Amino acid sequence: MRIDLHTHSNRSDGTESPSELIRSAAAAGLDVVALTDHDTTDGWHDAHLAAAEAGVTFVPGVEISTRLRGVGVHVLAYYVDPANPLLSVELERIRADRRDRLQRIVASLKSAGVAIRMDDVLKHAESADSVGRPHVADALVAMGHVRNRTEAFATWLAEGRAGYVAKYAPETSRAVRMIHAAGGVAVLAHPWGRVSRRVLDRGQIAALVVHGLDGLEVDHADHDDEHRRGLRAVAEDLGLVVTGSSDYHGTGKIDHPLGLNTTAPAQWERLSSLAILDDDQRVQGA
Ligand code: AMP
Ligand code: FE
Ligand code: FE
Ligand code: ZN
Numbered sequence: 669m670r671i672d673l674h675t676h677s678n679r680s681d682g683t684e685s686p687s688e689l690i691r692s693a694a695a696a697g698l699d700v701v702a703l704t705d706h707d708t709t710d711g712w713h714d715a716h717l718a719a720a721e722a723g724v725t726f727v728p729g730v731e732i733s734t735r736l737r738g739v740g741v742h743v744l745a746y747y748v749d750p751a752n753p754l755l756s757v758e759l760e761r762i763r764a765d766r767r768d769r770l771q772r773i774v775a776s777l778k779s780a781g782v783a784i785r786m787d788d789v790l791k792h793a794e795s796a797d798s799v800g801r802p803h804v805a806d807a808l809v810a811m812g813h814v815r816n817r818t819e820a821f822a823t824w825l826a827e828g829r830a831g832y833v834a835k836y837a838p839e840t841s842r843a844v845r846m847i848h849a850a851g852g853v854a855v856l857a858h859p860w861g862r863v864s865r866r867v868l869d870r871g872q873i874a875a876l877v878v879h880g881l882d883g884l885e886v887d888h889a890d891h892d893d894e895h896r897r898g899l900r901a902v903a904e905d906l907g908l909v910v911t912g913s914s915d916y917h918g919t920g921k922i923d924h925p926l927g928l929n930t931t932a933p934a935q936w937e938r939l940s941s942l943a944i945l946d947d948d949q950r951v952q953g954a
Pocket of ligand 4: 674676731915
């Protein structure tokens with residue numbers, strides 16, 4: 669059984685529609701796939717229908733942008749009730765700030781001498797419920813300013829660059845509590861990836877366990893072998909579920925094909941058994 673618990677559609681910064689993504693997952697030989705768009709559950713309905721047709725088990729998820737000591741930390745929430753008032757209002761708040769921030773990014777780029785307008789960016793975000801830097805990157809590529817998303821981040825959009833603008837995000841601990849209150853389970857996405865590594869030492873992870881953290885995404889492209897060994901030891905120590913996934917973004921992120929990393933069936937069973945409702949009940953609330 670092949671299980672991939674972290675993918676993005678064009679409802680956030682992936683390039684395939686939710687149903688296309690599910691069909692790609694089936695073609696890639698996956699049996700279980702989670703859709704985890706940034707800060708939105710908008711793709712669940714279509715993905716769920718497509719999964720039933722393709723004979724794939726769909727896991728409803730969302731990758732929530734959070735903040736710990738001022739550093740961005742991504743939390744994967746699975747099986748949450750999308751209609752939960754606290755969670756849905758918080759996700760809407762994040763998305764609203766993402767929309768405002770797009771204007772601020774465009775203004776910063778203009779000040780830095782880049783000829784770009786809001787319309788240029790919005791053209792690349794037509795299917796997105798959650799907009800972000802990758803859509804600005806796509807505009808910069810289309811306009812010939814850079815060759816690809818990676819170069820757009822390196823030159824203009826990464827922290828410290830002229831087009832970087834921070835976004836609103838709830839505290840990580842509060843997000844974890846909110847996920848539980850909404851009946852779901854919480855897994856730290858790529859905890860030792862480029863950004864969050866700065867704050868997520870063993871002590872901070874242990875502190876999050878007190879708030880209800882359930883798992884760590886250990887097998888992820890951002891982690892080298894040493895990170896994976898270290899994180900696996902932390903997970904074992906703290907009794908956390910270990911996941912592995914691709915963080916697929918369609919053609920929006922190179923070297924992240926579906927099934928690049930997978931989650932062991934026993935770990936997925938443990939994770940889903942910690943959630944309150946089953947998949948079908950969740951999606952019906954969406
Ligand atoms: P945002 O949530 O708007 O701040 O944008 C963050 C997203 O941009 C991440 O989820 C990644 O998908 C993407 N991203 C971050 N850094 C890079 C990079 N160096 N190259 C390409 N995509 C990136
Ligand atoms: Fe992304
Ligand atoms: Fe992430
Ligand atoms: Zn992701």
